[in-house]
Amino acid sequence: MIVSFKVNGRQVDLDIDPRKRLLDVLHDDLQLISVKEGCGEGECGACTVLFDGQNVNSCLVPAFQADGHEIVTLEGLKKWPGFSTIERAYLEHGAVQCAYCLSGFVVSTVAYLKNQTEQTVNEDQVKYALAGNLCRCTGYTKIVEAVKDLAEHEKLKELFAEDWPYER
Amino acid sequence: MKDEIIVRRPQNLTELDQILLENGNSWTFVAGGTDLLVQKQVWQRATHVIDLTSVTELHQQVEVLPDKVRIGAAVPYTKIIKHPFIKENFPILCEACRQIGSIQIQNRGTIGGNIANASPAGDTLPVLSALDAEVLLGPRQNGTFTHFKPSEIMAGPGQTRLKQNQYIAFVELPLPAKEGQFWAFRKIGQRQAMAISKLSLAVLGWMDDLLTIKEIRIATGSVAPVIQRHAKTEALLNGQTLTEALIEKAAEALKNEISPISDIRSNATYRRETTANVLKDVLYELLMEKKK
Numbered sequence: 178m179i180v181s182f183k184v185n186g187r188q189v190d191l192d193i194d195p196r197k198r199l200l201d202v203l204h205d206d207l208q209l210i211s212v213k214e215g216c217g218e219g220e221c222g223a224c225t226v227l228f229d230g231q232n233v234n235s236c237l238v239p240a241f242q243a244d245g246h247e248i249v250t251l252e253g254l255k256k257w258p259g260f261s262t263i264e265r266a267y268l269e270h271g272a273v274q275c276a277y278c279l280s281g282f283v284v285s286t287v288a289y290l291k292n293q294t295e296q297t298v299n300e301d302q303v304k305y306a307l308a309g310n311l312c313r314c315t316g317y318t319k320i321v322e323a324v325k326d327l328a329e330h331e332k333l334k335e336l337f338a339e340d341w342p343y344e345r
Numbered sequence: 346m347k348d349e350i351i352v353r354r355p356q357n358l359t360e361l362d363q364i365l366l367e368n369g370n371s372w373t374f375v376a377g378g379t380d381l382l383v384q385k386q387v388w389q390r391a392t393h394v395i396d397l398t399s400v401t402e403l404h405q406q407v408e409v410l411p412d413k414v415r416i417g418a419a420v421p422y423t424k425i426i427k428h429p430f431i432k433e434n435f436p437i438l439c440e441a442c443r444q445i446g447s448i449q450i451q452n453r454g455t456i457g458g459n460i461a462n463a464s465p466a467g468d469t470l471p472v473l474s475a476l477d478a479e480v481l482l483g484p485r486q487n488g489t490f491t492h493f494k495p496s497e498i499m500a501g502p503g504q505t506r507l508k509q510n511q512y513i514a515f516v517e518l519p520l521p522a523k524e525g526q527f528w529a530f531r532k533i534g535q536r537q538a539m540a541i542s543k544l545s546l547a548v549l550g551w552m553d554d555l556l557t558i559k560e561i562r563i564a565t566g567s568v569a570p571v572i573q574r575h576a577k578t579e580a581l582l583n584g585q586t587l588t589e590a591l592i593e594k595a596a597e598a599l600k601n602e603i604s605p606i607s608d609i610r611s612n613a614t615y616r617r618e619t620t621a622n623v624l625k626d627v628l629y630e631l632l633m634e635k636k637k
Contacts, residue, residue: 242398285449
């Protein structure tokens with residue numbers, strides 16, 4: 178069946194097997210290899226992408242549901258001016274080791290920073306926002322610290338408002 | 346392989362009902378997919394699939410009516426959590442939705458899916474039961490939906506009484522009185538996020554200033570094969586003044602009233618003790634708060 182949707186700002190029209198997951202289409206057909214399969218059942222978050230600006234497990238989304246919607250993967254986030262700030266925070270905090278989980282974490286981080294409404298930032302909120310992503314190397318502390326720093330980054334908030342290149 | 350599956354994405358309820366009434370296919374419904382795509386065999390075997398997220402009324406609609414709210418069965422949890430009217434009037438439902446899976450799951454998962462999947466561990470189910478929810482099933486017959494209570498739909502773990510090609514359209518929640526209201530939703534699991542409940546408890550009630558319980562509703566999840574309300578424990582508390590002695594009696598009553606199962610996540614003894622303790626905890630907290 179034909180599905181048409183936007184990926185990282187680009188319109189794509191594909192003829193897909195309707196049983197394919199969004200993960201399969203992004204990783205295999207579109208070669209967006211930041212979208213990784215971990216558990217394949219929505220537990221680990223390695224396949225996290227933005228679906229209309231919200232983070233979802235692409236292993237649990239039938240690809241045809243993307244029809245008419247906007248998907249953003251890590252490849253797309255790299256084109257956004259705020260990305261380098263996020264990259265730097267993860268590196269400076271030593272929040273990166275083997276990095277299999279990293280693209281999923283970064284996508285969830287962006288979703289959290291973009292959608293957060295609370296005025297003050299605390300550790301519980303950050304942990305809650307990232308609870309759908311598993312990491313087996315870092316022990317989480319460094320990731321949580323990095324994201325807490327980012328949540329207090331004023332410039333980043335402005336960037337979401339001004340320079341977000343995707344819909345919603 | 347490629348064309349062995351037919352997918353329909355109706356735009357509205359009329360289109361959806363038309364598809365279901367026009368031919369003899371057996372349709373598989375998908376909304377958020379967060380349960381269905383994990384059940385790989387069911388998903389791989391489906392030959393006729395209807396996507397409920399394309400149906401505007403089911404995926405988008407939260408309708409505030411004079412004495413109730415009507416939520417589209419395919420509205421994602423996140424939208425429910427953020428909805429100002431639901432937040433204001435049904436905080437217990439928001440709390441249950443907030444404790445489901447992870448943000449990723451909440452962004453796709455739906456109440457309709459929670460009901461249709463009929464897991465005893467479905468986190469919204471005891472809350473829907475405590476809220477006296479009505480579930481509206483389609484396709485419509487002569488323009489009207491079939492009404493059911495959530496507990497009537499669930500037949501056992503993973504089993505519903507939904508007929509072939511019957512779908513969950515809406516969940517209606519009667520507006521609970523605000524005055525003197527107290528509520529709690531508690532979930533016990535391996536860890537806070539993602540864990541499937543070992544047990545969950547929903548309590549909704551009303552109390553006056555003299556600590557007399559006017560009405561209390563108690564429902565549990567994960568404890569028995571189906572979601573249950575506990576009428577005996579409720580009756581013991583209704584009309585009584587909340588005291589430490591009454592709380593202890595209620596916990597004992599609940600222990601006797603529930604018939605917990607043993608499974609991979611927990612055993613019956615643990616569930617019996619802990620469910621009673623969680624109720625105790627909820628009621629003691631209420632007592633402390635009121636005595637302040």
